[in-house]
Structures are given as structure tokens and as C-alpha cells.
Amino acid sequence: MTDPAYDIDPTTATTADELAHCLQRLRIRNDLSYRELESWGQEHGQPLPRTTVLEVLHARRFPKKNFLLAFIEACGVDPATDTRWERTWSRLNELGKVPVSAAPAGTVDDSVDTDTDDIDLPDVTEDGAEQAIPAEIWEQAQGLLQQARASAQRVDREARRAISAAHVEAHRILDQARAEAAEIRSAAEREAERILLTARERAAREAEEMRQTSLAALATELDEFERQHRAAARTPGNSPTDERTSKDPEQPRADGRPGRRGWFGRS
Secondary structure (H helix, E strand, O other): OHHHOOOOHHHHHHOOHHHHHHHHHHHHHHOHHHHHHHHHHHHHOOOOHHHHHHHHHHHOOOOHHHHHHHHHHHHOOOOOOOOOHHHHHHHHHHHHOOOOOOOOOOOOOOOOOHHHHHHHOOOOOOOOEOOOHHHHHHHHHHHHHHHHHHHHHHHHHHHHHHHHHHHHHHHHHHHHHHHHHHHHHEEEEHHHHHHHHHHHHHHHHHHHHHHHHHHHHHHHHHHHHHHHHHHHOOOOOHHHHHHOOOOOOOOOOOOOOOOOOOHHHHO
């Protein structure tokens, strides 16, 4: 429970400026920097951008309800237990008491990060709130912020163009690679067909050569066999005729019939 001596009662606020004053005191009481508030929001899934916190605390922007509840929770206040902040926000929101100096709706981009911890913030007043930022300094800061946003948008556009060009170039290279791969594949298929045809022709030629060689060898063997047979036939005593005539022509045959005298009965 909050010590009454340090209690900050938001119900006393009758304008958005006074509510901003209460929020300033709440931040200073808990000794939280803008960076720490932003880190808390990132960790808890409740965005508290430093630029937005700075604008809300100096009444340059009326906070949204979710932003207010996240801010007081980051400062140690339980919104469910201490409902004074939400009730005060609802009352001021209904009355529409947003200060004239507040930034017009839609002019602030919460996504743009400005390192407010490096800014020389105003001193704290006796009641525990920050002194108002002079209008001239505020306008200069807003001008720098607008320049930063414009620069960021320009860089983003250039990056998008570069990415788009890179995609186009990547697709072109990919299409070229596919075409070259198709050509290489077609050439490889043609070369494979040529090699296969050459191999078949060579195999057929070698088979024919082997057949011719085998036939020639067989013919040579037959010629040699016939030559040896003729030579043997011409050798005396080896002729079948000599063998027949050397026998007794009158010797009966084994079957009992008379033998022949020479060929066809001639001696």
C-alpha cells in the first residue's frame, strides 16, 4: 500500500495539464528514466515509447487509456487496486480538456525512437514535477524529430527499392541459371546418345572382325587337315589301294564268298 506521505492523488486533476503533472511526479517518485520505462513496456508487451512518454508528461499529448494504465503500472501502481487514475482519465477524456499546445492527432509516430535519456531535461520543481519545456526548445526538438522521421522514411523507401531491385536481379539470375542448366542437360543427353551409338558400332565391328578371324582360322585348319590327308594318301603302303591289292585275291571273304580280284573283278 502506498505511503500516504508519498501518495499522488490524480483525482485532483481538472485538466490534461494537471494529469500530466501528476504523471511527472509519479515517474520522479519512482526514480525511473525514460529508457527504463520503455524497457519495462517491451518486457511486458505494453509499449511505452520514450518520445510518447516525454510528450505525455509535458502535456503535449493526451494519453490513451492503455498507455496511462501501463505507465502507472510501470511506476508501481496497481491499476486494478488504485482505480483513481482510470477514473480521472475517463472524466477528463469525456470533458475533452486536452491542452491547446498538445500535438495534433496523427502527427507523432510512436515507432520512431528518439534517445530522450541523452536530452538535457528540465529541472524538477519544488512539488516534484518537471519544469515545462520552453516552447522554442520544444519546437526545435519537434523539427529535429520530423527531420529524423523524413530521413527514416527516405531510407526506408530506398531500402525497399534496393530490395525490389535485388529480387528482380535474383529472379533474372535464377532464370538464366535454369536456361543454362537445360542447355547443359540437352547437350549431355546428345553426347550420351553419340557415345552409346559409337559403342554399339564399335561392338558390332569388333564382333564381325572376331567372326571373320574365327572363320579364317577354321579354314586354315581345314586346309591343313586336307593337306596332311593327301600327303598321307600318297605315302607308299598307306594307300587303301595298296592295302587291298596286297591281300590274296583268291582268299575267301569272311562271309564265305570268293574274294574279288582287284577293282571290279580285274587283277
